[in-house]
C-alpha cells in the first residue's frame with residue numbers, strides 16, 4: 160500500500176495542529192492515513208487505498224457512510240433552511256419524544272453538543288440535585304475529556320490522570336474497579352452520605368469492552384437507592400447500539416436515574432444528551448437552578464439526522480442485521496483464536512467487537528462463550544477473561560498496537576488504533592466484508 164499523500168498531509172498537519180490531529184486517538188504511528196471519503200462500510204484514503212471500516216467514527220455511524228435516504232433528505236432540508244436559530248424548533252421536540260418513548264429511564268432530555276458536555280452536565284446536575292460533591296467512577300471507564308472523571312488511582316488515593324486537573328478536583332472522585340461489588344460497597348460504607356452519583360458505562364466500552372458480571376449493575380442500583388445517590392449510566396457509546404432502541408439499560412434490565420447519550424443519537428453530527436426522570440432533569444435551568452446552556456444545543460441539523468436515524472431503525476431490521484454480523488464476526492474470530500492464539504479473549508456484544516490480547520489460556524476451550532465474552536461463570540475462560548480496566552491494561556497492548564493493527568491495516572481492514580477502543584459493525588457492512596475480515600484475522604493473529 161502506498162501512503163505518500165497521507166504522509167505529506169500529516170507533515171503539514173504537524174505544523175498547525177498539536178500532534179497533527181484534532182482528537183488524540185487519531186494520531187496512529189508512525190502517521191495516520193487521511194480519509195478522503197466513505198463508501199458504505201468502507202473508507203478510501205488520500206492515496207486511494209480502500210479499507211473495511213470498523214472504526215465508524217468511534218461509534219456514531221450506525222449505518223456506515225451511506226445514511227438511509229430519509230436521513231440524507233432531512234440533513235439537506237434542515238441545513239439549507241437554517242442551519243440554526245437560537246430559538247426552539249419542532250424537530251427538537253420530535254427527537255426528545257422519540258427518545259423518551261424508547262429508553263426506559265428517560266422522561267425528559269436536554270440535548271447538548273458532545274458526550275463530554277453530557278457527562279459534565281450530568282455530574283453538575285447530580286451534585287446540584289443531591290447537594291453532595293463526590294462521584295464514583297470505574298477504573299478504566301471513560302466519560303470524555305472532563306475534570307471530574309479524568310481521575311485514576313483508587314478511592315483512597317485518587318489522582319488526576321492528566322496534567323491540567325487540580326489535585327483538589329480529583330479528591331471529589333472515587334475510582335473503583337468495575338465488576339467488583341465488594342469494592343464499591345466499601346466505598347459507600349465510608350462515603351455514602353457524600354456521594355452524589357455513580358457514573359458507569361453499562362459495558363466498559365473504551366477499555367477493551369468489558370461486559371458486566373451477573374448482578375453488578377443491580378448492586379450499584381441498590382447502593383444508590385440506599386444512600387440517596389444517583390445512578391448515572393453513561394450510554395454515550397452503548398446508547399442505540401447495545402440493546403437496540405431501549406439501549407443497554409433495557410438489555411440489562413437496570414434503570415438508572417440519569418443517562419448520558421452521544422454518538423449515535425446525533426446521526427453522525429456532533430451531539431450529547433442528558434436524560435432521566437423529569438423530577439431530576441427539571442433541575443436544569445431554566446426549570447431549575449443547575450446552570451446548563453449551549454449555543455449549538457439541539458442544533459436542527461443534528462436533531463433531524465438523529466431523529467431520522469433512530470426512526471429508520473425503528474421501522475427496519477437494522478439491529479437484527481448488525482447484531483447478526485457482529486455475532487458472526489465474534490464467533491469467527493473466536494474460532495481463529497482457538498487455533499492460533501488460545502490465550503486471546505474475544506469480547507463484545509451486539510454490534511461491538513474486539514480481541515483482547517490476554518496472556519493466559521485456560522486448559523480447555525470446551526463450552527466457552529462463543530459470541531464474545533459474556534462473563535458466564537461456567538465458561539472455562541471465566542478466570543482469565545478481563546473483568547476490570549486493569550485486566551485489559553495488563554494484556555499485550557504493545558503487540559496489538561505496533562504489530563497487529565498495522566498488519567490489519569495493510570490488509571485493508573481499519574480497526575481502532577489501540578487495544579482499548581471498541582470496533583463497530585454497521586448496517587452497511589456485508590457478509591462479504593465479514594468473510595474478508597476473518598481472512599485478515601487469520602493472517603494477522
Ligand SMILES: *Cc1c(COP(=O)(O)O)cnc(C)c1O
Nearest residue numbers: 273274275301302303395396421
Ligand atoms: C465517546 C464517549 C464520551 C465522550 O463523548 P465525546 O462526544 O467524544 O465528547 C463519553 N462517554 C463515553 C462512554 C464515550 O464512549
